[in-house]
Each structure stands twice: as C-alpha cells, then as structure tokens.
Amino acid sequence: ENLQPESVESTDPAARDTQKILKDLATRNDFNPRTFSERVNDFLSENPGKESVALAAKAVVDMADNTDSLSNFELEAVYQKQNDPDLKRVTAQVLSMRGDNSLLEKQIVDAQSGLRSDNPETRQKALVELAKTRYAGAANAIAPLLQDKNTAVKL
Numbered sequence: 157e158n159l160q161p162e163s164v165e166s167t168d169p170a171a172r173d174t175q176k177i178l179k180d181l182a183t184r185n186d187f188n189p190r191t192f193s194e195r196v197n198d199f200l201s202e203n204p205g206k207e208s209v210a211l212a213a214k215a216v217v218d219m220a221d222n223t224d225s226l227s228n229f230e231l232e233a234v235y236q237k238q239n240d241p242d243l244k245r246v247t248a249q250v251l252s253m254r255g256d257n258s259l260l261e262k263q264i265v266d267a268q269s270g271l272r273s274d275n276p277e278t279r280q281k282a283l284v285e286l287a288k289t290r291y292a293g294a295a296n297a298i299a300p301l302l303q304d305k306n307t308a309v310k311l
Contacts, residue, residue: 174211181215182225192219192226193233200238213246220250228256235259245288252291260291268297276306283309 181195190198196212216234219226228251235247248259263285270282283301286294304310 192230209240
C-alpha cells in the first residue's frame with residue numbers, strides 16, 4: 157500500500173481543514189484583498205476560542221520569514237487589534253526575530269505592574285507571561301522577584 161502525503165492529508169478532515177484555514181489566512185489575492193490583520197481579526201471574530209488563536213499564531217509563525225506577505229506594519233496591526241495574550245506574544249516574538257524588539261519591550265513594561273502587585277498569584281502570573289517571551293530583556297524585570305518574600309513566587 158503506497159501512502160503519499162496527499163492521500164494522508166485527504167483522509168484526515170481535521171488536517172485538511174487546518175491547512176485550508178492556514179492557507180486562507182496567509183493568502184491575499186483578488187478574491188481575498190483584505191490585509192493579514194483583517195483576515196486574522198475576521199477569522200477570530202467568526203471562530204472564537206483557543207484553537208482558533210493557535211491557528212492564527214501558527215499562521216504568523218509560518219509567515220515569519222516572508223516580509224512581503226506579512227510586513228512588520230501588519231505584525232504591529234495584529235498585535236494592536238488583539239486581546240489574546242498568546243497571540244500578542246507570538247506576534248511580538250516574530251517581530252523580534254526580524255530585529256525589532258519594541259513589542260516585546262512593551263510586553264515587559266505592561267507586565268511590570270503585575271510584578272509589583274501585593275497579590276502573590278498576580279506576581280506569579282506576570283512571571284509566567286514574561287518567561288513565555290523567552291526574551292533576555294525580561295530577565296531584568298524578573299530578577300528582583302528572586303528576593304520575593306513569598307516562596308511560591310520565587311519558585
């Protein structure tokens with residue numbers, strides 16, 4: 157039995173649907189003239205949920221090296237128009253891969269209010285979000301919490 161990649165994809169409806177969604181998000185043409193950020197916003201409005209956010213984030217990552225199809229301006233537009241912290245972080249990370257750390261720096265500044273919270277759980281959450289950025293600049297914001305009086309925060 158000869159199983160080629162096309163036949164495997166065609167027998168798995170979920171994989172086929174995922175590939176179609178990713179292609180639709182990435183493609184701008186006469187039939188779909190909207191910008192990338194408009195396509196992502198429309199997709200997420202029509203399909204709320206973590207799975208849809210994950211697909212949008214994958215589309216951003218897949219297009220990371222393609223500045224013609226996904227410009228830095230469009231990355232910033234996606235970042236500004238989204239509320240989901242994971243999609244914002246992925247967008248900032250892709251922009252950082254391209255040499256612009258401005259959105260990651262913004263995330264650090266935004267998280268610092270949580271680091272100063274009186275609530276240990278809020279501090280922990282802010283630390284987790286900063287750690288997810290995998291950005292060296294986050295270390296300066298995180299370092300003072302190594303002296304936190306709450307052991308759970310230190311851990």
